[in-house]
Amino acid sequence: MLTDKKKPKSEPQTLYQTLDHMAHANVAKAxxxxxxxxxxxxxxxxxxxLAASPGKQLQLATQAFQNLSALGATSLGVDRLEAETDHRFSGEGWQNYPFNVWSQAHQQSWQWWQDATTGVHGVTPEHQNLIAFVTGLTVDAGAPSNFAPTNPDVIAATFAQSGQNLIRGSQHLSEDIARKNGYAQDDSPQAFEVGVNLATAPGKVVFRNALIELIQYSPETGTVHPEPILIVPAWIMKYYILDLSSHNSLVRFLVGKGFTVxxxxxxxxxxxxxxxxxxxxxxxxxxxxMDAALAITDAPKLNAVGYCLGGTLLSIAAAAMGRDGDDRLASTSFLAAQVDFTEAGQLRLFVNDSEVTLIEDMMADKGYLSSDQxxxxxAMLRARDLIWGPAIKNYLMGDRAEAFDLMVWNADGTRMPARMHSEYLRKLIxxxxxAEGRYRVGDKAIAVSDIRAPIFAVGTEDDHVAPWRSVYKLHLFADTDVTFVLTSGGHNAGILSEPGHKGRHFRIADTKATAPYSDPDEWLTANAPEDGTWWKDxxxxxxxRSSAPVEIPHMGAKSGRYKALCDAPGTYVMQR
Structure with a gap:
């Protein structure tokens, strides 16, 4: 469905082009x-x-000889090789021979290949980073922890359970393969369900069109700020990560602070x-x-919040509004969201014209990119924790991981339309x-500097999707006041930072529109960490940036375009 009355005309494909697209799609499947x-x-x-770098070759040969000598000494008990801490090999069994030698040999091999694929004179940074990443994945696939005969924890469990762990693991593998291929469904009782103990903040769906349902949440305070908050989640995920469980729901937190959300x-x-x-x-x-939220609350402005790619989309909308003189934004907030994609994490390693073309041909068959893909x-970005770790636990130890809210949400993926995803990959990444002023809304280009509302931006220290230094680049483009937060945690966990969350810390600082630029490292040095979470700030x-609280307006319009349609969490979030 397009917003324009007529779809854009495209040239019909020739037989030769059709054959090429089919061939590319088959390659993509393989x-x-x-x-x-x-x-x-x-x-x-x-x-x-590398072939033309004899100095680098000599360095690698010398390093390999030193590694073998150190391993030989460790094997004979003459010396103990010091290796960096790796949680995969932290168990007591890994400290005993021969498992200590195997684990140390693996870590040495991993580091040797990282040294071999980096620092080679003349290799482009993009190619160097990609080869180093793929080599790391390949070496990790052969880690001794991934195989039953070389994993002391698995061996101990096998003896203790008379092999029952491996039998259970085989059953788990069979079940997972059957579900993956659509031959079976999981009919067992679920520990977490949307609308039962996930996404349970009370509210109503007050608007629906062909693409969205808009939920208005019920107030919890006697008065509320007149300006509502509109949250724009990423389209690659279900919205309820921001209304996960009752104790870690950002929605409930904001409603409890007197906001209409x-x-x-x-x-x-x-x-x-x-x-x-x-x-x-x-x-x-x-x-x-935005039109619906302002019409329902009869407010002149609202506070807009965007998470992940929802933040990128919000920046596009806000820039277009600034360009066109639309001043309905009281503030804009971007949570783990990027506007510049030159340093967009490890996903950026694989994106070039060839890759995007292959994905386009793959999507042409079904019309979307599947959530599994x-x-x-x-998962590939953190294969140790998201691929190999669960595989060892499920299939070698025979233990199903206990479900928790974030894990359940993470498995509840969404698809992406072929055209939109192609535009996202080509135009943005x-x-x-x-970032470079070529993105067009309507018939004119937009610029992030046209955003006039003050900005609140959050980066997370361990983000592998939107690295915080990339998020910080917003300072380069914004022409308004920016409050920046750097919080502990990753892309998702860092945003789920409810008050009382143990072990959390954050840094926060305001940068006026007229202030000189500070690079990320300077900012980090200048702002000390604070214990706790950033939600209260x-x-x-x-x-x-809102007006004084007033008596609560009614929940949605009783009739007309914005009448209540059903209870939250609505119907779209249930779609599979």
Whole structure:
């Protein structure tokens, strides 16, 4: 579905082009969407330059000899090799021979290959980073912890349980394969369910169109700030990470602080939605939701909050509003969101024109990118924890991981329409159009500097999706006051920082629009960490940019376009 009355005309494909697209789609299926040419180009660049670098070769040979000598001494008990701490080998059994030698040999091998693939004179940084990443994945696949005969924890469990762990693990593997291929469904009672103990903040769906449901949450205080909060979650995930469980719901927290909160819940697109565009997501998503929230509350302005790619989409909408003189934003907040994608984490390693073309041909068949394909890409970024760790626990130890709310949400993926995902990959990641002033809304380009509302931005220390230094780049483009927070945790856990969460810390600082620029390292040095979480500061920041609380307005319109349609969490979030 397109917002324009007529779909854009495209040239009909020739038979030759159709054959090419079909061939590319088959390649994509065989390689799980990874373009062979991406790796081939990087490998050729690295291998050619390494072959012409005798000094680097001598350095690697010397390092290999030293590693073997150290391992030999450890094997004979003459000396103990000191290795960096690795949680995979922290158990007591790994300290005994021969497991200590195997674990240390693996860590030495991993580091040797990292040294071999980096620092080769003449290799482009992009190719170097890609080869180092893929080599690390390959070496980790052979880690001794991944195999029953070389994992002392598995061996001990096998003896203690007379092999029952391996029998259970085989059953788990069989069940997972059957579910993966659609031959079976999990009918066992679920510990977490949407609307039961996930996404349970009370509210109503007050607006629905072809792309979103808009949820208005019930007030919990006697008075509320007149300006509502509109939250724009990423379209690659279900919204309820921000209303997860009752104790860690950002929605409940903000409602409890006297705010009227609205949340966008995206439709899970299907083949019929293949032509939905980024512009559709802006208009039918952000702008329609904004119109509804302001109409229902009769407020002149609202506070907009965007998470992950929802923040990127919000920045596009806010920049277009600034360009066009639309001043309905009291503030804008970006949680783990990027506007510049030149340093967009490890996913950026695989994105070039060849890769994007292959993904486009793969999506052309079904009209969307499946949630499994996206989940696999994210899991690959942290393979030790998200692939090998669960595999060892499920299939070698025979233990099913106990479900928890964030894990359940993480498995509840969404699809992405072919056209929109292609535009996102090409315009934002590949060409970086938004940061470089080429992204167009309507017939004119937009600039992030046109955002006039004050900005609250959050980066997380261990983010592998939106690295905090990339998020921090917002300072380069914003022409307004920016309050920046750097919090402990990763892309998701760092945002779920409810008060009372143990072990959390954060840094926070205000940068005026007229202040000189400080680079990320300077900012880090200048701002000491504080114990606790950033949610309280966020609520105070929003309150300072809102009017004094007033009596609670009614929940939605009783009739007309914005009448209550059903209870939260709505129907779109239930789509599979």
């Amino acid at each position: 390689t799980s969407g990874l373009s062979p040419s991406v790796l081939a180009e990087a490998w050729m660049d690295w291998a050619t330059h 609205f949340m966008i819940s995206w439709k899970n697109p299907d083949a019929e939605d293949r032509d939905l565009s980024m512009e559709d997501y802006r208009k039918l998503g952000v702008m329609d939701a 996206m989940a696999g890409a994210f 590949l060409n970086n159009d938004l 966020f609520a105070s920041w929003l309150a300072a």
